[in-house]
Amino acid sequence: MAVSSLGYLRLESTDTTKWKTFGADFLGLMPVENAETETLTFRMDDHPARIAVAPGAQDRMTALGLEVIDERELARLAKAVEKTGIKVAAGTPEECAERNVSGFVKFNDPGGNPVELYWGAVLNHVPVRTPLVSRFVTGDQGFGHAIVSAEDARSAFDFYVETLGFIERNTMKSPGGTTWFMGCNPRHHTLGITPAPGPGRLLHFMVEGADLDDVGLALDRAQRMEVPMMHSLGKHTNDRMVSFYVWSPENYAVEFGWQGLQVPEPTPVYEITDGAFWGHHFTPPPQPAG
Structure with missing residues (x-):
């Protein structure tokens, strides 16, 4: 058992207004409105969000979200990462709620890329609507x-x-x-x-x-x-x-x-x-x- 898929990307952007057009009108992703946050989120299937773009002081990736099959596999992989000398931190309940996942851990890979391993995506059963794209392969x-x-x-x-x-x-x-x-x-x-x-x-x-x-x-x-x-x-x-x-x-x-x-x-x-x-x-x- 190991990582099963690329689940999401979390980005920061100095101009999120451009992403509203790029993500929805060009890529054809489904924007998800949330009055409680300035973060833009986009769906392409029943996953709660595949791309999230938050306002930031610089343009950067804040998380490469990698899905694992369950809570036990997350715990096993977190221990394996710690054995390499990399510091691992658990996501808080508030962070889990923001990502709509049951649990996750975060760390930087050896190159400095921010990685999140997560399990238990909280699926969105409102049918996804991507009128510009027949279907995304997910x-x-x-x-x-x-x-x-x-x-x-x-x-x-x-x-x-x-x-x-x-x-x-x-x-x-x-x-x-x-x-x-x-x-x-x-x-x-x-x-x-x-x-x-x-x-x-x-x-x-x-x-x-x-x-x-x-x-x-x-x-x-x-x-x-x-x-x-x-x-x-x-x-x-x-x-x-x-x-x-x-x-x-x-x-x-x-x-x-x-x-x-x-x-x-x-x-x-x-x-x-x-x-x-x-x-x-x-x-x-x-x-x-x-």
């Missing part, structure tokens, strides 16, 4: 995947595999070093670790539509709304996903994809020498005005 695959950085990416990779039970899927070498892609369920990869100087940070996340038309319609929305493009439409070599990327309001790389590869059985690890079979042509992030 369920036992979680909400998608994320790529984070670490100065010592190898140590962070070892931690996720040896302590949290992730499975190595593939690697890719670049001038900056090796990126590791890891899975924890049938989705080809749930998490990637890439080397970068400084404290660990969120670089990229992906959502997957159930139909190719979901990708095409999102591409049309991006053009119509002038959402800055990062990678043009293309097909990946590792997970075979057809997708495109845009820059989020904070310049995270956000991928909207379709028909990612599923890996239900153990397979040999491999290295890719190019990220795409075709497409995915790069455009640098927009520069701040002035």
Whole structure:
């Protein structure tokens, strides 16, 4: 037993108003209104919130939320993390209520990325409404995947595999070093670790539509709304996903994809020498005005 999926991302943003448009009108997520907090929350299925964006003094990820199967598994993994020398803290009842989970622990991974392991999501039985997207591919695959950085990416990779039970899927070498892609369920990869100087940070996340038309319609929305493009439409070599990327309001790389590869059985690890079979042509992030 180990981590079962990427459950949620919690972010802070210096301009949450941009996320209202980006999350709902572009990505097609369902916003959840809450008069008691300034935090924006977005659903894509019966999970209470897959993305939460709170006002903050800087743009940053405050939690990579990883789901585990039950309370006993959470306790086992928390002890395993503590044995590596990492300090682990339990979420307070108020924090659990804010996340709509039964329990969680929090810590920083070896790269400095804030991680929360949780169990017992309090499901929202109000039917999710995503009129811009036929359906998001979630369920036992979680909400998608994320790529984070670490100065010592190898140590962070070892931690996720040896302590949290992730499975190595593939690697890719670049001038900056090796990126590791890891899975924890049938989705080809749930998490990637890439080397970068400084404290660990969120670089990229992906959502997957159930139909190719979901990708095409999102591409049309991006053009119509002038959402800055990062990678043009293309097909990946590792997970075979057809997708495109845009820059989020904070310049995270956000991928909207379709028909990612599923890996239900153990397979040999491999290295890719190019990220795409075709497409995915790069455009640098927009520069701040002035």
